[in-house]
Amino acid sequence: MKKLSIEERLGFNKFNVDDDEAHITINKEICRTCTEKPCLYACPALLYNLNEAGEMTFDYAGCLECGTCRVVCQKQGAIQWNYPRGTFGVQFRYG
Amino acid sequence: MSEERFDCIIVGAGPAGSAAALTLARAGLEVLVIERGLQAGSKNMTGGRLYAHALQKIIPNFWEEAPVERRVVKETITMITPSGSVSLDYKSQRYNQEPYHSFTVLRAQFDQWLATKAEEAGAVIATGVRVDDLLRDDQGKIIGVIAGEDQMLANVVIAADGVNSLLAQKAGLRGELKDIHVATGVKEVIELPRQVIEDRFQLTGEEGAAQLFVGRCTQGIQGGGFLYTNKNTISIGLVITSGAIGKSKIKIADLIEEFKTHPNIAPLVTGGKVVEYSAHLVPEGGLNMLPALYTDGLLIAGDAAGLVLNTGYMVRGMDLAIYSGIAAAQTVIKAKEKEDYSKTSLSHYQELLKNSFVMKDLETYKNAPAFMEQTTRIFTTYPQLADNILYKLFTVYGTPAQHLLPMVMGELKKNNISIFDLVKDGIKGVRAL
Numbered sequence: 055m056k057k058l059s060i061e062e063r064l065g066f067n068k069f070n071v072d073d074d075e076a077h078i079t080i081n082k083e084i085c086r087t088c089t090e091k092p093c094l095y096a097c098p099a100l101l102y103n104l105n106e107a108g109e110m111t112f113d114y115a116g117c118l119e120c121g122t123c124r125v126v127c128q129k130q131g132a133i134q135w136n137y138p139r140g141t142f143g144v145q146f147r148y149g
Numbered sequence: 150m151s152e153e154r155f156d157c158i159i160v161g162a163g164p165a166g167s168a169a170a171l172t173l174a175r176a177g178l179e180v181l182v183i184e185r186g187l188q189a190g191s192k193n194m195t196g197g198r199l200y201a202h203a204l205q206k207i208i209p210n211f212w213e214e215a216p217v218e219r220r221v222v223k224e225t226i227t228m229i230t231p232s233g234s235v236s237l238d239y240k241s242q243r244y245n246q247e248p249y250h251s252f253t254v255l256r257a258q259f260d261q262w263l264a265t266k267a268e269e270a271g272a273v274i275a276t277g278v279r280v281d282d283l284l285r286d287d288q289g290k291i292i293g294v295i296a297g298e299d300q301m302l303a304n305v306v307i308a309a310d311g312v313n314s315l316l317a318q319k320a321g322l323r324g325e326l327k328d329i330h331v332a333t334g335v336k337e338v339i340e341l342p343r344q345v346i347e348d349r350f351q352l353t354g355e356e357g358a359a360q361l362f363v364g365r366c367t368q369g370i371q372g373g374g375f376l377y378t379n380k381n382t383i384s385i386g387l388v389i390t391s392g393a394i395g396k397s398k399i400k401i402a403d404l405i406e407e408f409k410t411h412p413n414i415a416p417l418v419t420g421g422k423v424v425e426y427s428a429h430l431v432p433e434g435g436l437n438m439l440p441a442l443y444t445d446g447l448l449i450a451g452d453a454a455g456l457v458l459n460t461g462y463m464v465r466g467m468d469l470a471i472y473s474g475i476a477a478a479q480t481v482i483k484a485k486e487k488e489d490y491s492k493t494s495l496s497h498y499q500e501l502l503k504n505s506f507v508m509k510d511l512e513t514y515k516n517a518p519a520f521m522e523q524t525t526r527i528f529t530t531y532p533q534l535a536d537n538i539l540y541k542l543f544t545v546y547g548t549p550a551q552h553l554l555p556m557v558m559g560e561l562k563k564n565n566i567s568i569f570d571l572v573k574d575g576i577k578g579v580r581a582l
Binding site: 057064091119122147149 | 195258259260278279296326327382392397398409423429430
């Protein structure tokens with residue numbers, strides 16, 4: 055079975071993205087001081103990335119709401135984590 | 150603020166929340182279940198298997214109407230290496246008779262069904278609502294929940310809001326989750342024709358298979374793989390200690406794709422169509438990560454309380470969740486009789502769990518998490534060692550054969566394992582598991 059890109063995989067899911075409110079926000083200043091950056095590897099949706107300037111980027115659309123980032127993050131205050139507002143976010147049809 | 154006061158507000162319509170709601174509603178109590186998903190189950194995910202006994206207590210013969218997938222009659226544990234695999238395969242017709250032992254399930258359908266059962270018994274289910282905080286009185290006692298602009302009152306709140314339980318944290322029952330106490334699970338649901346699944350896994354009718362993998366699938370990191378057969382789909386995935394992923398610099402999202410293409414896994418999923426990709430945290434710390442389970446006006450149940458057992462050959466969460474939901478409900482019923490919702494009154498919950506399989510089994514396996522964490526050879530050396538030994542055992546190239554004992558000793562030596570290591574790991578394993 056062929057390997058699928060993360061975009062392809064997230065594309066199979068049903069999301070109701072909350073355009074008005076991000077349920078997870080990051081503090082780029084704090085992220086800059088982090089050397090390990092475990093979120094880059096641990097996020098199952100690969101939503102944490104570094105841009106060309108080496109700055110942390112994060113996109114909450116596509117979040118699977120697992121909570122891994124909040125658990126692996128070693129820098130206090132770098133990630134403000136919450137669930138999306140009611141009805142928003144991923145909607146598992148199989149689970 | 151609404152003047153209505155519920156006997157109990159339950160946050161989360163997963164198995165723990167719905168089992169609690171059903172039990173309370175049947176006893177005639179006013180129950181409100183608040184679920185943030187558009188439907189019960191739409192935020193939930195499982196590797197795939199429900200042990201039946203706990204649900205059987207409140208809904209006898211539930212499988213006759215519940216949307217279960219298959220009843221598991223076949224267990225396989227596989228050590229997997231880059232070039233091969235060594236499996237222990239067990240199939241028993243004893244699992245094929247009522248009362249059934251365990252079922253594969255998909256949570257979106259299953260949780261919705263269980264929530265409907267609670268609703269039919271009289272519980273009110275409010276979906277699409279995120280609970281933001283706990284409501285407290287002047288003395289700090291929990292008296293309800295806050296959701297956006299709304300405040301809702303209850304004699305007791307049951308937090309069944311899952312592994313990330315923000316409510317247990319807000320209640321002061323637990324601090325931040327530790328990255329060594331939780332594992333990240335990723336899963337793909339792969340659609341295949343029913344007949345193809347039955348042929349590939351040697352199943353007939355309603356029979357199902359459960360498989361666990363250790364070794365190459367996690368590239369030697371603490372964790373493992375799983376595969377469960379459903380009716381028309383296969384659930385396949387990995388569960389890896391969250392802290393280990395970041396340190397390993399390996400992306401769990403990539404590992405699952407590689408796992409699917411392993412020469413021994415690919416034939417099981419080939420031709421299939423991925424229909425969902427999901428992820429979830431699993432509380433895996435066992436007894437050592439259990440928070441306080443109650444305080445004035447609040448109980449926590451299921452994943453929120455960390456009630457999961459992983460022994461390596463068996464992973465259980467939903468049966469513990471369902472039982473804890475029932476026990477929480479029984480505690481609330483008793484508290485209402487006394488009209489006492491204090492911490493002391495709610496400590497009955499702890500008693501019920503202590504006298505049940507929940508705490509007894511967590512106690513039995515309390516050393517399992519530490520054993521897995523310390524015995525890294527399970528995830529690295531042993532799978533390769535088993536592969537090498539069996540390769541030599543089964544291979545004939547006309548080169549001189551070797552007796553079993555010197556061959557095994559040679560392989561141990563090549564892998565830098567002494568007989569002492571082997572015995573030590575074996576004894577530790579037998580004690581912890």
